[in-house]
Amino acid sequence: MFVCVSLNPAMDKRVRVVQFHRGQVNRATGVMQAPGGKAAHVAMVLRTLGADPLWIGFAGGVTGSELVEGLKALSIRVEAVATNSATRVNLEILEDEGAVTELLEPGETVSVKELQSLENVYRAALPKSRRNTTVILSGSLPPGVPQDYYATLVEIGHESGCRVFVDTSGEPMKLALKARPDFVKPNQEEAERLSGSVIDGPGSAGTVLRRILHEGARAGAISLGSRGLLWQRAEEEKTLFARVPEIAGRSTVGSGDATLAGFAFAEKQGFESNEVLRLAAACGAANCLAEGPGRARAADIARLKQEVRVATLQYSEKA
Numbered sequence: 001m002f003v004c005v006s007l008n009p010a011m012d013k014r015v016r017v018v019q020f021h022r023g024q025v026n027r028a029t030g031v032m033q034a035p036g037g038k039a040a041h042v043a044m045v046l047r048t049l050g051a052d053p054l055w056i057g058f059a060g061g062v063t064g065s066e067l068v069e070g071l072k073a074l075s076i077r078v079e080a081v082a083t084n085s086a087t088r089v090n091l092e093i094l095e096d097e098g099a100v101t102e103l104l105e106p107g108e109t110v111s112v113k114e115l116q117s118l119e120n121v122y123r124a125a126l127p128k129s130r131r132n133t134t135v136i137l138s139g140s141l142p143p144g145v146p147q148d149y150y151a152t153l154v155e156i157g158h159e160s161g162c163r164v165f166v167d168t169s170g171e172p173m174k175l176a177l178k179a180r181p182d183f184v185k186p187n188q189e190e191a192e193r194l195s196g197s198v199i200d201g202p203g204s205a206g207t208v209l210r211r212i213l214h215e216g217a218r219a220g221a222i223s224l225g226s227r228g229l230l231w232q233r234a235e236e237e238k239t240l241f242a243r244v245p246e247i248a249g250r251s252t253v254g255s256g257d258a259t260l261a262g263f264a265f266a267e268k269q270g271f272e273s274n275e276v277l278r279l280a281a282a283c284g285a286a287n288c289l290a291e292g293p294g295r296a297r298a299a300d301i302a303r304l305k306q307e308v309r310v311a312t313l314q315y316s317e318k319a
Contacts (some may be wrong), residue, residue, distance in 0.1 A: 045258045122156065136165045149175045
């Protein structure tokens with residue numbers, strides 16, 4: 001079983017325009033709205049892969065109801081915690097030439113009572129799960145949630161015997177590392193901020209990844225976008241590097257979440273190391289071809305998986 005926790009969910013709105021003109025009236029050529037937030041995208045891709053994920057998160061107002069009903073329509077099980085504030089909306093403006101502009105709302109303040117209610121739901125869900133449940137904590141923290149809260153959720157998950165994956169950034173990630181999560185997945189920009197080092201290619205990314213593992217993660221990956229994907233387990237010496245196929249996609253929004261879903265699913269299935277990375281990279285690439293974030297198609301994932309090339313990374317520790 002997979003449990004996807006969303007502390008700052010959203011409704012995604014994708015607006016298509018021929019060309020976006022700042023400071024002018026822009027007429028949309030198409031609009032699509034769907035459940036959003038990183039945990040929702042992860043759950044959607046896990047469902048596509050054949051899993052039966054449980055989504056736990058906050059939901060408030062009309063947008064919160066739309067989020068819950070949208071997830072249920074995708075056959076995703078939901079445990080929603082009601083909030084007084086409405087669920088935020090994230091806007092993605094997609095131009096015909098491929099440029100993408102995102103406007104992400106910060107989310108409303110979560111009360112102490114609401115946060116405790118979510119923790120109670122989270123705790124109750126874990127003992128009901130089958131053994132070897134994978135918990136996936138992903139996304140930003142809304143106002144009112146302590147910066148170390150992901151670390152708290154990691155510890156609760158471990159107490160229940162669960163494997164816990166974390167995908168966030170900044171201080172919440174730094175603090176979560178101290179709880180020794182089983183897997184973390186920053187992108188290049190997040191990894192640079194986390195380590196204070198510049199990543200100029202796979203070699204330097206490999207060095208940064210090892211530093212992150214040294215900080216407490218038991219495994220981790222760094223996404224370099226179209227340049228590839230790195231992955232390593234802390235107990236292993238080798239860093240694996242996947243080259244992703246070149247594709248003309250619609251948008252990369254949600255590709256990191258799709259990649260995370262691929263890692264979680266492959267690890268749970270006990271895939272061989274190369275196959276774990278190959279599936280994760282294929283999920284991220286397939287998301288670029290989808291109609292919206294988290295909508296990667298199974299056929300695209302299967303096809304792209306055959307095109308991903310995995311090798312052991314060669315680099316200098318001084319890179």
